[in-house]
Amino acid sequence: MSWIPAPVDELLAAALVCEMTVVGAKGQPVTHPLLPLWDGERVYVTSSVLFSRKLEHIKRDGKVSVAITDPVACGGLATRCTVQGDARVFEDDPHETWTRILPLWRAKEPAIDFFLGKRFALPLFFERSLIEITPRRVLWWEDGNVESAPSVATPEGAGHG
Amino acid sequence: MDSDLFAKLSAYPHVVVSWIDDDGYPVQTAARFRADAEKGEVRIGRTGLPLPDDREVNVVASHIRPQPGTGYDQRRYLSLWGRLHGDGDEMVLRPARVWGWDEAETPFFEYVERSNVQARRYMHALSVERGEEVKPRLSPVWTFLLATRLPFLTATIVPILLGIAVAARDGYFSWWLALLTLVGGAAIHIGLNTANDIFDALSGADEANYTPTQFSGGSRVIQRGLLTLRQMCALSAGAYVVGISIGVTLVLARGSLELLAIGLLGVALSVFYTAPPLRLVHRGLGEVTTALGFGPIMVLGAYVVQAQKLSWEAFVVSVPVAILIALVLYVNEIPDRYSDGSVGKRTLPARLGRVAVTRGFLIAALAAFAVVLVAAAFGIIPRPAIIALGALPLAWKVYRGIKAYYTSPYELMATMGQNVQMHLVVGLALFAGYMIAELASAVLDSPPALLV
Numbered sequence: 159m160s161w162i163p164a165p166v167d168e169l170l171a172a173a174l175v176c177e178m179t180v181v182g183a184k185g186q187p188v189t190h191p192l193l194p195l196w197d198g199e200r201v202y203v204t205s206s207v208l209f210s211r212k213l214e215h216i217k218r219d220g221k222v223s224v225a226i227t228d229p230v231a232c233g234g235l236a237t238r239c240t241v242q243g244d245a246r247v248f249e250d251d252p253h254e255t256w257t258r259i260l261p262l263w264r265a266k267e268p269a270i271d272f273f274l275g276k277r278f279a280l281p282l283f284f285e286r287s288l289i290e291i292t293p294r295r296v297l298w299w300e301d302g303n304v305e306s307a308p309s310v311a312t313p314e315g316a317g318h319g
Numbered sequence: 320m321d322s323d324l325f326a327k328l329s330a331y332p333h334v335v336v337s338w339i340d341d342d343g344y345p346v347q348t349a350a351r352f353r354a355d356a357e358k359g360e361v362r363i364g365r366t367g368l369p370l371p372d373d374r375e376v377n378v379v380a381s382h383i384r385p386q387p388g389t390g391y392d393q394r395r396y397l398s399l400w401g402r403l404h405g406d407g408d409e410m411v412l413r414p415a416r417v418w419g420w421d422e423a424e425t426p427f428f429e430y431v432e433r434s435n436v437q438a439r440r441y442m443h444a445l446s447v448e449r450g451e452e453v454k455p456r457l458s459p460v461w462t463f464l465l466a467t468r469l470p471f472l473t474a475t476i477v478p479i480l481l482g483i484a485v486a487a488r489d490g491y492f493s494w495w496l497a498l499l500t501l502v503g504g505a506a507i508h509i510g511l512n513t514a515n516d517i518f519d520a521l522s523g524a525d526e527a528n529y530t531p532t533q534f535s536g537g538s539r540v541i542q543r544g545l546l547t548l549r550q551m552c553a554l555s556a557g558a559y560v561v562g563i564s565i566g567v568t569l570v571l572a573r574g575s576l577e578l579l580a581i582g583l584l585g586v587a588l589s590v591f592y593t594a595p596p597l598r599l600v601h602r603g604l605g606e607v608t609t610a611l612g613f614g615p616i617m618v619l620g621a622y623v624v625q626a627q628k629l630s631w632e633a634f635v636v637s638v639p640v641a642i643l644i645a646l647v648l649y650v651n652e653i654p655d656r657y658s659d660g661s662v663g664k665r666t667l668p669a670r671l672g673r674v675a676v677t678r679g680f681l682i683a684a685l686a687a688f689a690v691v692l693v694a695a696a697f698g699i700i701p702r703p704a705i706i707a708l709g710a711l712p713l714a715w716k717v718y719r720g721i722k723a724y725y726t727s728p729y730e731l732m733a734t735m736g737q738n739v740q741m742h743l744v745v746g747l748a749l750f751a752g753y754m755i756a757e758l759a760s761a762v763l764d765s766p767p768a769l770l771v
Contacts (some may be wrong), residue, residue: 166601174391175383179337179345187337187345191381191396207455208434210441219343225335227349231383231391242344249445253456267390278461279533282438282543283431285455295348299367307367 160198161313165237166298170196174266176230178203180212180245181219188215194224195262199239201291203232203264204282205255213247213287220245222291229302236302242295256286324417325356328397331380336363336403338376343699352378361412370410380411395421426729432529435542442544454544464518466540467509473614473739474644477499477510477746478637482621484753485633488610488701491626496569500624503650504563504617506558511589511612513555515600516541517591518665528658530728534735535651536658550666559627561584569624578623585616585738601664605652606645614641635690636700637748639707642687643742646680650721650738654728678722684714702769703759704752713741 176194190212196201201224205213216222220247227238231273248255255298263270277284297308328334351364361378365372381396399414410635420430424703426579438455444454457465459625464470465762483497516537519525525537540546546554566582588608591597598609616635622630652666653676660669668676688711720734 161441168572174385175346175381177335177337177379177381179347179377181343181345183340185339186337186375186400187377189337189347189377189379189398191383207438207441208431212382213441214444220345223337223347224343225332225337225347225349228381228383231385233385238349240347242346246423250444252442252453256391269386278457278465281432281455281457281545282435285438285442288471295344297348297526299349301368305365305367308348 161311162198162296163292163298163309163311165235165295165300166241166311167196167198168236169226169232169235170194170201170241170300171227172233172235173228175226176201176203176279176296177225177227177230178212179223179225180215182215183219187265188212193263193266195259195266197259197262199292200273201243201293202259202262203289203291204259204286205289207252207287208282209238210287213249213289216245216247216289223291224291227304235256237298237300238302239296239303240302240308241291241299242277242288243293243295245291246288251286252287256288259288322356324397324419325354325359327419328352328354328361328380328399331382331397332361334361334378334380336366336376338371338374338380352380355626356643360663360735362406363403363410363412365408370403372405375400376403376412378414381652384450389473392674393423393467394427395419395423405511410499413423426530427639428660429529430728433544434530439544457545462540462545465538466513466546466551466646467558468512468538469509470699471512471739472505472648473510473743474647475617477505477743477750478613478617479504479621480642481636481640482618482633483625484750485618485629485630486622486625488753488757489623489626489632492597493625496572496624497621499565500621501570503562503569503618506565506568507586507589510555510558510562511592512538514590515556515593517548517551518595518598520551522662524655524662524664526657528581529654530654530658532654532728532732532735534732534739535654535728549590551633554570554752559590562586565629573624573627574629574639575623578620578627579630581616581620585612585630588612588616600666603665605671608739609648610641611646614638616763632699635694636704637689639687639744640746640749642683642690646683646687647739650685650717650731650735653721653725653733673725677718679724680721681718683713684718688714691745691749692693698768698771701756701771702753703755704749707745708749709748710744711740713737713744717741 177189178192179189182188192203223242224264296311299308333349340346348368350366352363378399383391384393385391397419401412401415403410420493442453493584517539520541552685571580612636618633622633646717652668656668659666691707694700695702724730756771759766
């Protein structure tokens, strides 16, 4: 059974946008709003080669975090969270490899099939890398009040406030 | 950071503050904030996670609007970097750097085009890393279709069909000559399309164009890394070899000096449309070149292949088609006017102002229809060809579209499509006029004047 707290699991499954922060070339935080995909154990995001600076950063340093903070983009869920984790980039075949998470993508953005059908018009957009994030620590604010201290969960221990 | 950006930032409900923690992992928290444009500060409210003042932070505000059943839209974000300092209960950021995207200001397709360089850089790095070329993939059929801009061959098919129709009415018709003419004309057209892309890539015109559409800005196969410049050159050369070979075959088969002259002029115009030293399109002569090439040269060429002589009627019927195909180029150049102008490609829309370009379209389009009306009324072309006037409302639609969307490349796309449609409809209507006249003459002993 996943160690991820239930409210965070629910949030990851619902969120249409997250802010993913990677470590930049000079050690600075670099944040990208992205569509987060969640299979119950790992967070996935994909990146087109068009917007691939984040991939360069992750390949240099795989430490990342993903924040979900916008109730409007989460079906009204008030919970907010930050998931810290280790990212790996899969891009054996930028044309195909990422398509293994297509069912998760389709569930959140059904229009993707329409755009994929027009792949010829956006060939570079669909040359993509898959970023897999294995969570190592989760901070969450169940009531969404970020002025309070977050609850914390790690794989080693149960979540605590 | 200017006051406009502070105003934009204020429209977001909250920000996310990110920094790199002591263990090397990024950490983030949402926060309330207030943008103070006067002081150039972003004031961040109290957070449960203490915000650092000893390292750089990234403050991001982002927005989407969920669209059940499809996904989301209204994507925008602002990203600010700098160091925080405490001020009472608040932490204050004076942004040192700002980045962002708002799809309402920079449409997604433009954003994608602006990122082509990064894509090529990344794929090159991947190629070096792996020791084998990594490039975008598209089926050979799609790649060929894109590279050659095959759907635009209607510009060749229409005048050649008309030339054949005029010849057939004069009693000259051969299937195999008609077929060879079509294939040869199409090959030269493909040679022209690909050569245009090659020279626009070399001059930087296509690279500088961030708002291409399906009608403008070239095929983009070079910019998107689908084909190399060398492959495009091979495709172009191959098309010209096929086209010229067919042309030579037709000249030899028909023994016509007129055909030789027309063929040589056609190939020369096609090559020097963008090729140095003439670069006709750079000198504002693109429309005239296109009108000549896809008007009289194609129509008369197709006629001479069949009849082995020239024809005033073929010339007259080529004029409206010539004007309308020139207008296809003219309107398609509107969204490219800045990128074209920036590399010295001084097309008419790059030279003229909005009002002149818009009026110029209307005058030229009306002139094309006037030629049809007069030629049909005086029986220079068959009277049933007057049905081409049925496309007049399209001219008005295109005119209105140009007026309304002159500065919006993507919104102008529908208008560009209608403009292409107008050339096709008028051309096919003229062709149908010839067919009706032919049929009437074949079926009726003395057909009424309106049908011939």
